Amino acid sequence: MGRFDRAEIEDALQHYDAVVANCSATRDWAPFADLFTEDVDYFEHAYGDLKGREAVREWIVATMAPFPQMRIVQDWVAYDEANDAAVFGVNNILELDGVEYGFPNYSRVIYAGGGLFSSQEDTYNPARDAPRVVGEWVKAGGKLLTKPLAMKYVFTR
Structure with missing residues (x-):
């Protein structure tokens, strides 16, 4: 077992999901960063590694600016109690007229205590999934609010 019990990690992950849902509902993604410690290591395979x-x-405000209404819905979670971590699968969803356009993402977070995470790593194939799905959504009538942030495609892990 790690430093924290599973119930505390589960509570923090439920809070994480609630914050993400609220970011989508309000279209304000700035509070997402408050889920993490001040010195968080965030490994983002498409946009690069972030520190702090x-x-x-x-990054999250700029990344979500074209589609701030995107919902990120957790599909499953597995706990790595020995490392105070959780791995979860999400579906990134853009909705239009009741039709969902989505692509998968897998994330690993490390819990640091106090309801905060010290690390997150997102793993997915943005070159294949995101442009195709966002393109289908736009073709159906979805509207980007700004130009999407350029991906760095940094595969360092």
């Missing part, structure tokens, strides 16, 4: 809460805030 404010770097995560800047």
